[in-house]
Amino acid sequence: MLHMLENPLQSAVPSRRTFLKLSAGAAGGLMLALRMPGSARAAGDDASFAQPFVHIRPDNTVVVLNKHQDMGQGNATGLATLVADELDADIAQVTAEFAPANAALYKNLAFGMQGTGGSTAIANSFMQYRQAGAAAKAMLIAAAAEDWGVPASEIKVEKGVLSHSNGKSATFGDLAGLAAKQEVPGEPVLKKPEDWVYIGKDFPRVDAAGKSHGSIGFFGMDHQAENMLVAVLARPPRFIAVATGFNDTEARKVKGVVDVVSVPSGVAVLATSTWPAIKARGLLDVTWDDSKAETRSTEEMARELADMTGKKGLPVAKGHGDPEAALASAARVIEVDYSFPFLAHAPMEPLDITVLFDGNSATFWTGSQFQTVDQMVAGTVLGLTPDKVAINTTWAGGSFGRRAQPDSHYFAEAALIAKARLDAGNAPQPIKVVWTREDDIKGGYYRPMVAHKARVGLDENGNVVGWHHRVASKSIMIGTSFEPFAVKDGVDSTSVEGVDELPYELPAFQAEAHNAETPVPVLWWRSVGHTHTGYVAETMIDRLAKEAGEDPLDYRLKRIKKDQRYAGVLKLAAEKAGWKDPLPDGRYRGIAVVKSFNSYVAEVAEISFRDDGTVKVEKVVCAVDCGIPVNPKNIEAQMQSGIGYGLGAILRNEVTMTDGVVDQENFDTYLPIRMTDMPEIEVHIVPSTEAPTGVGEPGTPPIGPAVANAIAAAKGEWITELPLSKHGLA
Numbered sequence: 001m002l003h004m005l006e007n008p009l010q011s012a013v014p015s016r017r018t019f020l021k022l023s024a025g026a027a028g029g030l031m032l033a034l035r036m037p038g039s040a041r042a043a044g045d046d047a048s049f050a051q052p053f054v055h056i057r058p059d060n061t062v063v064v065l066n067k068h069q070d071m072g073q074g075n076a077t078g079l080a081t082l083v084a085d086e087l088d089a090d091i092a093q094v095t096a097e098f099a100p101a102n103a104a105l106y107k108n109l110a111f112g113m114q115g116t117g118g119s120t121a122i123a124n125s126f127m128q129y130r131q132a133g134a135a136a137k138a139m140l141i142a143a144a145a146e147d148w149g150v151p152a153s154e155i156k157v158e159k160g161v162l163s164h165s166n167g168k169s170a171t172f173g174d175l176a177g178l179a180a181k182q183e184v185p186g187e188p189v190l191k192k193p194e195d196w197v198y199i200g201k202d203f204p205r206v207d208a209a210g211k212s213h214g215s216i217g218f219f220g221m222d223h224q225a226e227n228m229l230v231a232v233l234a235r236p237p238r239f240i241a242v243a244t245g246f247n248d249t250e251a252r253k254v255k256g257v258v259d260v261v262s263v264p265s266g267v268a269v270l271a272t273s274t275w276p277a278i279k280a281r282g283l284l285d286v287t288w289d290d291s292k293a294e295t296r297s298t299e300e301m302a303r304e305l306a307d308m309t310g311k312k313g314l315p316v317a318k319g320h321g322d323p324e325a326a327l328a329s330a331a332r333v334i335e336v337d338y339s340f341p342f343l344a345h346a347p348m349e350p351l352d353i354t355v356l357f358d359g360n361s362a363t364f365w366t367g368s369q370f371q372t373v374d375q376m377v378a379g380t381v382l383g384l385t386p387d388k389v390a391i392n393t394t395w396a397g398g399s400f401g402r403r404a405q406p407d408s409h410y411f412a413e414a415a416l417i418a419k420a421r422l423d424a425g426n427a428p429q430p431i432k433v434v435w436t437r438e439d440d441i442k443g444g445y446y447r448p449m450v451a452h453k454a455r456v457g458l459d460e461n462g463n464v465v466g467w468h469h470r471v472a473s474k475s476i477m478i479g480t481s482f483e484p485f486a487v488k489d490g491v492d493s494t495s496v497e498g499v500d501e502l503p504y505e506l507p508a509f510q511a512e513a514h515n516a517e518t519p520v521p522v523l524w525w526r527s528v529g530h531t532h533t534g535y536v537a538e539t540m541i542d543r544l545a546k547e548a549g550e551d552p553l554d555y556r557l558k559r560i561k562k563d564q565r566y567a568g569v570l571k572l573a574a575e576k577a578g579w580k581d582p583l584p585d586g587r588y589r590g591i592a593v594v595k596s597f598n599s600y601v602a603e604v605a606e607i608s609f610r611d612d613g614t615v616k617v618e619k620v621v622c623a624v625d626c627g628i629p630v631n632p633k634n635i636e637a638q639m640q641s642g643i644g645y646g647l648g649a650i651l652r653n654e655v656t657m658t659d660g661v662v663d664q665e666n667f668d669t670y671l672p673i674r675m676t677d678m679p680e681i682e683v684h685i686v687p688s689t690e691a692p693t694g695v696g697e698p699g700t701p702p703i704g705p706a707v708a709n710a711i712a713a714a715k716g717e718w719i720t721e722l723p724l725s726k727h728g729l730a
Contacts, residue, residue, distance in 0.1 A: 003246050003262065049139070049176040051184070052105045053132035054083055055097075056140075060160065060173030062089050064206075065099040067106035067125070068116040069369045071347070071399040073641075073696040074205060074634040075121035079129045081203040081630055085196055086133030086188075089172065090160035096206045098393035101371035101386075113372035117404045117524070119597035119694020122630055126692050134188035136179070143178035144170060193628075193689070202633040207395060220366040220394040221352045225430040228354070229258055231417055232277045232434055234284050235266040238293035238660040239444055240519040243267055245287045251280035259426075260284070263416040265409070270417070274434055294519040295660040298449065302339055305451035305516055308472035309337065313512030314490045318501045321508025323457070326466025330457030334543060338454070339721040340532045341654035343447035343525055344670055349397025350440035351410050351433075357418040358428040361388040364411065367396025369403035373481070377408035381415040400645065401524040402445060406480035409445075410435075441670050442662040446655055447525030448473040448516075452499075452536045462548040467506050469499050471533070472514035474522050490515065494524065498533030498594065498701070503566045504541065504559040520657075526645055527596050527697040534594035534701035535650075535708065539718050542590070542709040552591055552709065553579055565625050566593055568686055569602035573623035576684050577604035587618065590709030594701040597694035600625040600686075603643065605679075605706035609714070615729045617647060617679040617707055625686035626693045635695050636683040642699025643681055648673030650704040651730035652723050671725075 049056040055063040064083045070076040076096040084094045099106045099114075106114045109124040137157060144162045145152040147170075156163050163169040172179075193199075210218050217223055236242065246267050248260040256276030261268045267286055271277035327333055353366035355378075362382055368374050368391050379389045396403060414433045422428060435443065450473040457466040475492035477483050486493050491513045493500070499511050525531060545555035553574050560567045570593050574580075583589065586608050593602040606619040622639045629635050652671040656663045664670040704722070711729065712718045724730040 047177040049180040054136045056172045056176040058173050060171045062094045064096045066096050067099045068121045071396040077205045078122045078630050080206050081198045082129040083133035085198040086130045087137045088157040093160050101375045101391035103372045115370040119696045122692045134190050135185050138185045138188050139179040139182040140175050142182040143175045218395050219397050223354045223365045228430040229270045230274045230277050230432050231268045231270045232281050233266040233268045234281050234286050236288050238290050241288045241290045241293035243286050244289045247285040250283040254280040261420045265413050268417050297658050298656045305472040308514040309451050309453035309470040313470050313514045316491055316496050316500045316511040319510035323466035323468040323508040323510045326508045327457040330465050331460045332458045335455045338452040338536050340450040342449045343653055344441050344655050345400040345402035347398025351435040353410055353414045354432040355414040355418045356430045363390040365392045368393045374408045374411045378411045378415045381412050400526040438665045441664050444521040445523040448522040450532045454540050466508040469511040471496055474516045474518055476522050494529045497529040505561045527700040530596040530701040535704040538592035538705035539708050565600045569600045569623040569625050572684050573602040573604050573621050577621035588710045588714040590706045592702040592705035596698045599693040599698040601698045601702050603702040603706045605710050607710040619680045621682045623684045626695050627688050627690035628692045629685050638695040639683045639699040640681045643703045646700035646703040650722050652725045654723050
């Protein structure tokens with residue numbers, strides 16, 4: 001059947017004003033949906049204890065409700081550690097589940113809404129979850145004291161058991177029902193650091209067993225439901241092109257195909273299972289209108305960005321001095337241009353979402369990362385208030401930023417398909433929208449393509465007299481609901497973070513930004529702006545060290561005056577790597593330090609060259625200062641993960657376009673890091689009493705410049721265009 005479509009540009013995503021209005025009114029309606037502290041026993045079960053962050057079941061299980069999304073980074077384990085320590089639970093009895101979408105109870109204290117990102121999970125929850133554990137413990141003690149007729153001060157709690165010197169004892173599960181009737185303490189007493197049992201030590205991953213034996217329904221892609229349909233979409237070959245008509249005659253002949261539905265983002269094929277939906281999609285004949293689409297190739301887009309950096313941009317507020325005057329009078333000026341490609345997130349589990357909409361309410365199952373935004377967008381599309389939109393957050397097989405979307409486009413897409421089915425007179429039924437790997441790689445929402453121009457003036461002795469920096473890229477935040485908070489005087493903070501100010505003493509410094517325009521959708525990517533700004537800043541510092549005839553480590557340490565935590569990680573990484581020790585023939589080292597998400601990470605990369613001239617990173621020594629280390633093994637794992645992810649990106653990762661059509665499709669063309677690329681990694685954690693900061697992203701930025709600086713140590717030149725494969729090095 002041939003379908004001619006009308007109003008193809010109709011938008012399903014609420015405006016920024018709508019978002020702000022909804023966020024102001026969402027809390028009151030949602031508060032009523034959950035029982036609050038003091039009366040929060042599980043429905044129909046008086047033997048349970050259920051506060052917003054801690055549930056204790058009669059079987060003695062302690063369930064920690066994670067208000068965030070765990071995509072493999074381990075925050076569920078971190079939050080469970082905090083509760084277990086203050087509760088004095090036994091490790092074996094503690095597990096984790098995801099909290100419902102409810103901004104009133106579960107907002108991220110750094111964002112003001114429920115969501116995960118910016119490596120904030122432990123940082124914003126550290127006190128909150130400790131207090132939840134301490135409050136639960138106080139209520140259990142009060143229940144035992146009342147039941148046993150003894151003073152609360154005489155009751156001991158250890159490994160999930162309450163006991164008294166009179167011989168009385170009970171597990172948490174035994175007392176859960178009585179504890180739920182106690183008053184919630186306003187300011188529960190927290191342990192002193194010297195009394196911590198689990199915090200700062202290794203608490204087993206709460207998700208390890210489920211991921212090892214493949215629990216049914218563990219990930220969103222696993223979700224199954226009776227009478228469920230699977231939908232895949234034919235999306236436009238060029239970004240923001242729209243379908244003006246389609247012929248689905250051949251597609252409907254595929255056994256298992258139930259329906260073909262048009263939505264603003266493309267044409268959806270619905271079938272009884274995934275394969276017939278994919279097969280039928282390939283048989284659709286869709287007519288696309290490219291009049292407003294991106295039709296340029298990436299070479300042309302890169303030239304535009306490079307041209308922008310040659311012109312005056314929007315000044316970043318944190319500059320000081322007059323770098324232009326300093327450059328004009330400098331004995332020598334070093335000017336370097338850098339170019340960075342679009343990057344896909346490429347998580348192991350592509351996007352997927354299941355929706356059930358009956359006209360009055362909707363329920364979603366997916367690895368939601370921005371629950372509040374997702375809830376609002378879905379509600380707007382379906383004509384529902386947020387309290388009528390339930391989100392069952394599942395574990396996610398990676399994200400790296402991909403599941404945190406200001407426009408919640410995959411929620412909107414699923415909602416539109418479900419609404420179209422219902423409007424056509426079909427009975428409500430679950431619909432799972434599946435993105436294939438090809439959909440994911442070609443689907444946009446990339447790390448932006450970026451250009452930098454750094455100009456540094458030196459005096460006769462090689463000392464820096466001024467640094468002027470320009471960045472050009474498409475803004476991630478402009479035009480989204482986050483613009484009021486992240487954009488100042490036209491400058492997107494995520495475009496310039498890391499070069500808005502540098503840790504080194506500079507007599508004069510100024511950064512400027514240009515905002516490029518392209519229909520290609522962009523999004524934060526693991527460590528966001530620091531992925532490129534850290535590379536530029538730290539390779540430039542190595543250049544300056546060479547100009548000054550100084551060791552790169554010494555050069556950095558001499559010029560770090562204010563924030564000595566930078567110096568701390570540099571010294572630790574260098575010491576553990578044997579920086580001053582001679583290397584075997586054919587080995588070279590590079591060093592870099594980047595602060596991101598309030599954590600300080602220094603990395604020393606040791607490299608060699610294979611017979612074909614490609615780089616082999618043999619070893620990376622990493623030092624991290626992330627405040628109080630809640631789970632040292634998890635911190636180590638995240639540093640290793642961040643290093644591997646960042647290394648894969650600089651080696652071979654890039655998304656390119658020919659006449660606006662993405663060239664890469666799967667892992668055969670968007671090449672991931674391989675086992676043979678992975679170096680030996682040592683991670684050293686700086687002991688600290690500072691508040692915890694992020695670890696999910698900060699391991700990524702330093703690896704690129706550390707490797708580039710090692711290549712420069714070997715060859716005498718720095719790589720200014722990534723990936724390394726462009727230069728025959730990978």
